[in-house]
Amino acid sequence: xxxxxxxxxxxxxxxxxxxxxxxxxxxxxxxxxxxxxxxxxxxxxxxxxxxxxxxxxxx
Amino acid sequence: xxxxxxxxxxxxxxxxxxxxxxxxxxxxxxxxxxxxxxxxxxxxxxxxxxxxxxxxxxxxxxxxxxxxxxxxxxxxxxxxxxxxxxxxxxxxxxxxxxxxxxxxxxxxxxxxxxxxxxxxxxxxxxxxxxxxxxxxxxxxxxxxxxxxxxxxxxxxxxxxxxxxxxxxxxxxxxxxxxxxxxxxxxxxxxxxxxxxxxxxxxxxxxxxxxxxxxxxxxxxxxxxxxxxxxxxxxxxxxxxxxxxxxxxxxxxxxxxxxxxxxxxxxxxxxxxxxxxxxxxxxxxxxxxxxxxxxxxxxxxxxxxxxxxxxxxxxxxxxxxxxxxxxxxxx
Numbered sequence: 001x002x003x004x005x006x007x008x009x010x011x012x013x014x015x016x017x018x019x020x021x022x023x024x025x026x027x028x029x030x031x032x033x034x035x036x037x038x039x040x041x042x043x044x045x046x047x048x049x050x051x052x053x054x055x056x057x058x059x
Numbered sequence: 060x061x062x063x064x065x066x067x068x069x070x071x072x073x074x075x076x077x078x079x080x081x082x083x084x085x086x087x088x089x090x091x092x093x094x095x096x097x098x099x100x101x102x103x104x105x106x107x108x109x110x111x112x113x114x115x116x117x118x119x120x121x122x123x124x125x126x127x128x129x130x131x132x133x134x135x136x137x138x139x140x141x142x143x144x145x146x147x148x149x150x151x152x153x154x155x156x157x158x159x160x161x162x163x164x165x166x167x168x169x170x171x172x173x174x175x176x177x178x179x180x181x182x183x184x185x186x187x188x189x190x191x192x193x194x195x196x197x198x199x200x201x202x203x204x205x206x207x208x209x210x211x212x213x214x215x216x217x218x219x220x221x222x223x224x225x226x227x228x229x230x231x232x233x234x235x236x237x238x239x240x241x242x243x244x245x246x247x248x249x250x251x252x253x254x255x256x257x258x259x260x261x262x263x264x265x266x267x268x269x270x271x272x273x274x275x276x277x278x279x280x281x282x283x284x285x286x287x288x289x290x291x292x293x294x295x296x297x298x299x300x301x302x303x304x305x306x307x308x309x310x311x312x313x314x315x316x317x318x319x320x321x322x323x324x325x326x327x328x329x330x331x332x333x334x335x336x337x338x339x340x341x342x343x344x345x346x347x348x349x350x351x352x353x354x355x356x357x358x359x360x361x362x363x364x365x366x367x368x369x370x371x372x373x374x375x376x377x378x379x380x381x382x383x384x385x386x387x388x389x
Binding site: 022 | 105
């Protein structure tokens with residue numbers, strides 16, 4: 001018999017599951033009690049990725 | 060075509076997943092399959108945008124809930140089994156041009172709760188023996204889609220690294236009566252020089268045995284085995300120290316810092332309580348300087364012995380200076 005994972009009631013977290021056209025599931029999580037963030041973007045917070053620094057790859 | 064093939068030389072399973080050769084590779088701007096579908100736009104994988112975090116089955120999985128039969132027959136020398144498991148994608152944000160490090164701490168707090176939920180649900184599946192939560196960040200570690208996301212692999216066996224860690228923890232407990240990770244955290248705190256950050260519940264440090272220059276571990280201070288053991292305060296503290304470490308990574312070289320993040324939790328195979336194990340998170344950043352990458356070359360890939368060109372005792376103080384306080388809005 002498989003051990004059950006310890007679970008705890010998640011206050012404030014809501015989830016909604018849908019099935020995509022190809023049969024895969026998708027779960028949307030929302031937190032109504034926590035304000036949505038203004039989602040800072042990289043342009044507001046910092047530089048983009050190092051673009052691989054491919055030409056500078058040195059072992 | 061997908062199956063698990065056993066490597067008798069190492070005693071490990073290898074997944075074949077030929078369909079992954081066709082997965083989307085660095086699409087041009089405006090054609091990200093992980094962005095929400097826009098009215099009149101091309102249909103992406105995500106039909107809605109009103110969410111905080113999304114979890115869904117990977118379109119190009121290496122493990123499937125209902126796998127097909129293996130394409131090759133199993134033999135005594137080469138055992139083969141169906142590639143049963145689950146591969147999920149976790150979207151951190153509906154916004155494309157952002158990263159986990161750029162999110163406010165509240166978003167990381169939400170992510171910790173989602174991680175916990177996914178660990179609970181996937182770990183309860185009969186065929187799942189280990190739930191591995193991770194993120195590949197940046198093209199330097201092989202990312203093919205830039206939309207901020209992590210992944211979860213729910214394996215039908217305990218993978219080699221988790222098994223090795225668990226065995227070492229068990230040996231240490233049998234030998235000393237103590238938890239190995241608890242001893243490591245105590246030693247790093249006592250020595251101090253390799254510490255990066257800490258709060259009431261977690262410690263971040265570049266360990267004595269680091270294999271990468273900025274390899275950073277975040278360990279729970281309390282002896283616990285999985286996200287499901289965290290108290291509400293510990294969830295907040297985990298979000299806070301994650302925010303501090305991730306933001307400091309980006310400050311190291313003033314770039315969006317590439318890394319592999321891996322959560323190490325107890326197996327879910329029902330083979331005991333794994334009280335000897337200890338929850339922690341490991342980061343493997345490939346950069347050894349602002350312009351040079353650490354590769355897994357001959358010794359690392361061929362022999363399994365890592366060579367670190369730096370000392371944790373000098374890298375940790377450099378990294379520690381970049382840690383800033385976290386500002387909560389809730």
